[in-house]
Amino acid sequence: MSEVRREILCRCCFVFEDTVREVIQENELTTVDQVSYHCNAGSRCGGCRKKIAELIEEELTDE
Numbered sequence: 001m002s003e004v005r006r007e008i009l010c011r012c013c014f015v016f017e018d019t020v021r022e023v024i025q026e027n028e029l030t031t032v033d034q035v036s037y038h039c040n041a042g043s044r045c046g047g048c049r050k051k052i053a054e055l056i057e058e059e060l061t062d063e
């Protein structure tokens with residue numbers, strides 16, 4: 001079986017990494033708080049906020 005495994009980025013809110021990338025791109029987000037507002041990721045324990053910041057950095061530098 002070739003099942004594509006999607007990475008969960010935020011376990012608290014069950015948000016996938018590709019979902020976070022999408023909201024960053026679609027809304028041109030530049031801060032972790034903005035991402036939390038749009039998809040809830042990072043709004044609870046905060047353990048994934050560093051990862052969200054890394055994704056923002058990647059999306060900003062990935063033209």
Ligand code: FES
Nearest residue numbers: 010012044045046
């Ligand atoms: S893992 Fe994202 S807020 Fe807890």
